Amino acid sequence: MTKPFVDLRSDTLTQPTPEMRQAMFEAVVGDDGYGEDPTVTKLEALFASVVGKEAAIFVPSGVMANQMAMRVHTRPGDVVIAGRSQHVVGFEMGASAANAAVQFNFVDDSEGVFNLDEVATLLDAQFDHQPTINLISFENSHMASGGRTWAPEQISALKKVAGKLPMHLDGARLFNAAVARGVSAKEFTTHADTVMACLSKGLCAPVGSLLAGSTELMERARIERKRLGGAMRQAGFLAAAGIVALESMVERLADDHARAKVLAEAFAKKFPESNYDPRICETNIVSFNHPQARLLVSKLEELGVAGGTVAPQRARFVTSALVDDASIDQALSAIQSLQI
Numbered sequence: 001m002t003k004p005f006v007d008l009r010s011d012t013l014t015q016p017t018p019e020m021r022q023a024m025f026e027a028v029v030g031d032d033g034y035g036e037d038p039t040v041t042k043l044e045a046l047f048a049s050v051v052g053k054e055a056a057i058f059v060p061s062g063v064m065a066n067q068m069a070m071r072v073h074t075r076p077g078d079v080v081i082a083g084r085s086q087h088v089v090g091f092e093m094g095a096s097a098a099n100a101a102v103q104f105n106f107v108d109d110s111e112g113v114f115n116l117d118e119v120a121t122l123l124d125a126q127f128d129h130q131p132t133i134n135l136i137s138f139e140n141s142h143m144a145s146g147g148r149t150w151a152p153e154q155i156s157a158l159k160k161v162a163g164k165l166p167m168h169l170d171g172a173r174l175f176n177a178a179v180a181r182g183v184s185a186k187e188f189t190t191h192a193d194t195v196m197a198c199l200s201k202g203l204c205a206p207v208g209s210l211l212a213g214s215t216e217l218m219e220r221a222r223i224e225r226k227r228l229g230g231a232m233r234q235a236g237f238l239a240a241a242g243i244v245a246l247e248s249m250v251e252r253l254a255d256d257h258a259r260a261k262v263l264a265e266a267f268a269k270k271f272p273e274s275n276y277d278p279r280i281c282e283t284n285i286v287s288f289n290h291p292q293a294r295l296l297v298s299k300l301e302e303l304g305v306a307g308g309t310v311a312p313q314r315a316r317f318v319t320s321a322l323v324d325d326a327s328i329d330q331a332l333s334a335i336q337s338l339q340i
Contacts, residue, residue, distance in 0.1 A: 011320035020241040029236035039236030056212035065196035076101035083109025085144035112148030147285030159191035203245035256284040303334035
């Protein structure tokens with residue numbers, strides 16, 4: 001009998017739960033372009049409350065939410081301080097330059113968080129005829145470093161350096177970070193002027209992300225959503241799944257984290273040359289450097305376990321609701337037998 005395929009490529013591969021499908025079937029809908037879809041309105045209010053903001057907007061994707069934030073916070077030619085390997089920098093096909101005409105000043109984020117002295121130096125450089133910095137963007141959890149998280153006190157320290165400068169939180173996996181740290185999402189968002197979170201990753205909704213902030217910022221962001229082609233019509237059936245995601249799928253993320261830790265320990269033992277410390281695996285992402293990362297991923301797929309790379313020499317494996325204990329056992333067996 002053929003073993004089932006274990007898919008660790010991404011948590012975007014999750015499927016809507018039966019409860020979500022039922023909620024989608026029963027959803028009351030209207031035209032959200034006119035602000036008349038009651039289910040979308042309910043989802044937006046729920047998310048705004050969860051992250052402690054005045055208002056929120058439902059959008060098709062996290063990339064769109066990030067791009068809307070870039071546009072409401074900046075003007076063409078402005079500089080955004082961001083981590084060198086953040087999603088908004090390296091995984092959105094240059095969208096910030098194309099959509100907002102901004103440029104980035106990078107700080108090292110190899111460990112997920114920023115060195116605040118680097119941030120302070122970049123801010124100080126504005127007085128030496130450098131372009132205006134109008135935004136700091138940070139990511140929590142931080143995908144490229146392996147799902148590492150910012151502690152609330154680290155965000156507070158960043159805000160102290162930023163002063164009055166706006167901050168945007170790319171929280172695509174915000175709830176993974178909250179569960180890992182054992183805190184509420186609000187504890188991460190207090191100092192963020194805008195915050196984005198995805199519903200379609202670990203929370204299992206089929207489509208959608210949300211952007212939240214002040215009422216004034218969200219009014220401007222709705223214009224940017226329209227400009228980017230993201231205004232939806234009878235979207236309540238999608239929003240219904242998002243409501244279920246926020247209300248019932250957050251706590252179960254701890255299971256994904258526990259399974260990722262098991263994988264992290266197995267990879268660290270199998271590939272000591274990677275110098276991968278499994279203790280840095282805080283959430284649902286196992287990511288480590290290996291000189292033959294692409295070959296490693298390819299050979300593992302031949303053994304029935306799919307993963308991916310996020311750089312030429314950096315492998316990534318992601319747990320989600322698709323991955324149960326039996327899947328982990330199968331993956332462990334494949335890892336142990338892997339030869340490269």
